[in-house]
Amino acid sequence: MSTTAPASSVSSAIVASAANGWRGLPVLALAIVAVLAASTLAPTSGYILNIVMQAATYAIGVAGLVVVLGYCGQISLAQAAFFGLGAYGVGLGTTDFHLPFFVSLLLGVAVATGFGIALGLASLRLGGHYLAMVTISFQQIVTLVLTNWIGLTHGPDGVKSIPRPSLPGLELDRGDRYLALCLVALMAVTWYAWRLKTTRLGRAMQAVRDNEIAASTCGIDVFRTKVLAFAISALLGGLGGGLFAGAFSYISPDQFAFGESIVLLTMALLGGVQSPFGALLGTTLLVLLPEWLRFLRNIYLAVYGAAVILIMVFLPDGLWGFVANRLRRATPIEGTVPPLPLLSQTGTASSEAALAITGLAKHFGGLKALDGVDLSVRRGAVHALIGPNGSGKTTFINVATGLYRPTAGTIRLAGQDLTTAPAHERTRRGLARTFQNIRVFRGMTVLENVMIGAERPGNDIAEQPALVVSRALAALDFVGLRADANRLVGTLSYGHQRYVEIARALAGNPHILLLDEPAAGLNMTEKHELGLLLRRLKGHGLTILIVDHDMNLVEQVADHITVLNFGRRIADGTPREVLTDPDVIAAYLGEPREHALA
Numbered sequence: 190m191s192t193t194a195p196a197s198s199v200s201s202a203i204v205a206s207a208a209n210g211w212r213g214l215p216v217l218a219l220a221i222v223a224v225l226a227a228s229t230l231a232p233t234s235g236y237i238l239n240i241v242m243q244a245a246t247y248a249i250g251v252a253g254l255v256v257v258l259g260y261c262g263q264i265s266l267a268q269a270a271f272f273g274l275g276a277y278g279v280g281l282g283t284t285d286f287h288l289p290f291f292v293s294l295l296l297g298v299a300v301a302t303g304f305g306i307a308l309g310l311a312s313l314r315l316g317g318h319y320l321a322m323v324t325i326s327f328q329q330i331v332t333l334v335l336t337n338w339i340g341l342t343h344g345p346d347g348v349k350s351i352p353r354p355s356l357p358g359l360e361l362d363r364g365d366r367y368l369a370l371c372l373v374a375l376m377a378v379t380w381y382a383w384r385l386k387t388t389r390l391g392r393a394m395q396a397v398r399d400n401e402i403a404a405s406t407c408g409i410d411v412f413r414t415k416v417l418a419f420a421i422s423a424l425l426g427g428l429g430g431g432l433f434a435g436a437f438s439y440i441s442p443d444q445f446a447f448g449e450s451i452v453l454l455t456m457a458l459l460g461g462v463q464s465p466f467g468a469l470l471g472t473t474l475l476v477l478l479p480e481w482l483r484f485l486r487n488i489y490l491a492v493y494g495a496a497v498i499l500i501m502v503f504l505p506d507g508l509w510g511f512v513a514n515r516l517r518r519a520t521p522i523e524g525t526v527p528p529l530p531l532l533s534q535t536g537t538a539s540s541e542a543a544l545a546i547t548g549l550a551k552h553f554g555g556l557k558a559l560d561g562v563d564l565s566v567r568r569g570a571v572h573a574l575i576g577p578n579g580s581g582k583t584t585f586i587n588v589a590t591g592l593y594r595p596t597a598g599t600i601r602l603a604g605q606d607l608t609t610a611p612a613h614e615r616t617r618r619g620l621a622r623t624f625q626n627i628r629v630f631r632g633m634t635v636l637e638n639v640m641i642g643a644e645r646p647g648n649d650i651a652e653q654p655a656l657v658v659s660r661a662l663a664a665l666d667f668v669g670l671r672a673d674a675n676r677l678v679g680t681l682s683y684g685h686q687r688y689v690e691i692a693r694a695l696a697g698n699p700h701i702l703l704l705d706e707p708a709a710g711l712n713m714t715e716k717h718e719l720g721l722l723l724r725r726l727k728g729h730g731l732t733i734l735i736v737d738h739d740m741n742l743v744e745q746v747a748d749h750i751t752v753l754n755f756g757r758r759i760a761d762g763t764p765r766e767v768l769t770d771p772d773v774i775a776a777y778l779g780e781p782r783e784h785a786l787a
């Protein structure tokens with residue numbers, strides 16, 4: 190079957206870049222060797238060493254912000270708290286509990302990660318500013334505990350004489366060697382964060398950042414993704430803090446207070462929060478800038494602040510983002526790919542119900558947006574749902590796809606009851622949709638958008654990165670957007686963004702596709718092209734439920750029509766039966782459709 194065919198006919202470099210970040214591993218290995226060699230030239234103690242050590246350990250913590258904020262879009266103002274938990278893990282573990290350095294580091298990182306998961310769990314109920322407030326509160330609690338639980342933390346006096354580690358045959362007590370350890374950890378973390386962006390989890394995070402609702406209807410478990418982002422971010426914060434404690438041998442609560450979280454956030458934003466290289470750049474600059482500007486004596490803080498504000502106002506993507514955007518080239522992807530599996534289906538409808546909905550009701554307070562609607566979409570058929578504005582069509586699609594909980598009724602997909610299943614679970618079972626108001630992932634390329642569709646849990650190739658790329662390219666081929674694969678999706682026209690949504694849905698090889706007003710906002714030419722596309726899909730036997738006001742489009746493709754009015758079903762049958770129905774003419778059409786009468 191075509192689904193298991195290799196993607197070798199597509200440029201392997203493109204497939205690798207889009208699907209597999211392991212390619213950076215040899216570079217990482219070389220860089221580590223270079224750093225180890227260069228570190229022998231570093232001073233064993235002193236000012237320069239301390240500055241570089243500070244930048245390296247901070248940058249590890251800032252990489253955590255890249256994951257949680259840059260990739261996943263969740264504002265965390267508690268990174269200094271995680272940094273502090275890692276630092277105190279090492280500080281207290283090595284001095285008071287006499288544990289080996291690396292065991293203490295592991296404990297500190299584990300505690301930080303545990304609290305990171307707990308904060309992530311808060312995202313189930315809270316989002317945006319409220320979640321940010323929770324992270325601030327957590328930050329303050331950690332500072333208070335570090336300051337006031339004197340019996341454990343030594344309070345404001347902090348922890349002194351923190352030792353550095355030693356490995357068999359390698360004494361890391363010397364400054365240059367410990368610096369080498371920090372730099373190796375930094376490079377590994379930077380590589381990991383960079384690679385994460387091109388993995389399935391990284392794409393899921395970016396999808397959640399760009400559009401949570403669309404992400405959930407692409408099969409992404411939004412809550413789990415956020416918790417993972419918080420966990421990884423806290424883990425990296427704890428790691429940076431643990432190494433920081435060993436670097437300076439003394440820690441105190443004020444080093445991990447709220448102000449430091451702001452400093453870490455500023456580092457990420459200044460360099461470019463969507464790239465670990467940006468975070469590295471921002472951290473290096475913010476550690477070095479105050480040192481460089483010291484000759485300005487009393488006004489250096491003002492100049493420093495002004496420089497940071499100017500850069501952030503005029504370069505909203507940060508310094509790295511600014512350069513990366515300039516260098517971005519949307520090169521087309523050459524080569525052939527296996528066709529979409531749906532193209533091998535037959536074009537005949539069966540009597541079996543792909544989607545069976547009975548007695549569906551959705552009430553918003555006293556408003557009955559849906560009131561006991563029955564609707565059955567036959568496998569292989571194109572079923573249209575029409576009705577006047579406000580009759581409940583979009584609500585129907587939202588309830589069917591799990592974005593709204595129904596007030597009453599049942600929803601069965603291929604015989605399975607999904608009435609209470611969350612949106613991502615329905616997508617896993619093969620339900621795909623597009624939106625009336627386009628919902629694409631704006632920070633990502635066209636190809637990445639469609640890859641997220643191909644990675645739908647339950648899709649046969651979801652776990653195989655190279656095949657995900659070729660499936661996404663096949664879907665783009667189908668809608669005619671292959672040449673735009675490497676463009677940022679937001680640069681496409683409105684009509685083409687709709688096609689990206691359709692390609693995203695098709696790449697997941699769905700059992701049924703729900704199209705919510707696909708012709709809305711399109712011009713006449715685009716509507717004509719959309720009609721042709723839908724006819725091609727119909728020809729391949731894809732089961733489709735389409736909502737639209739464009740009766741020409743509906744007449745072109747529909748095998749069956751259901752009409753809603755005030756949330757109730759007023760007609761259901763073949764296009765000829767429905768479009769000549771006096772109730773439908775009175776409620777919606779205004780006058781009989783000529784084609785239907787012919």
Ligand SMILES: Nc1ncnc2c1ncn2[C@@H]1O[C@H](COP(=O)(O)OP(=O)(O)OP(=O)(O)O)[C@@H](O)[C@H]1O
Nearest residue numbers: 553556558576577578579580581582583584585625
């Ligand atoms: N989240 C919501 N909260 C409250 N009322 C809602 C909500 N969503 C929809 N409604 C109401 O439910 C009714 C049906 O709206 P819906 O958007 O489903 O209609 P529609 O048939 O899709 O309309 P249109 O063709 O204009 O898109 C409307 O009265 C609308 O105001």
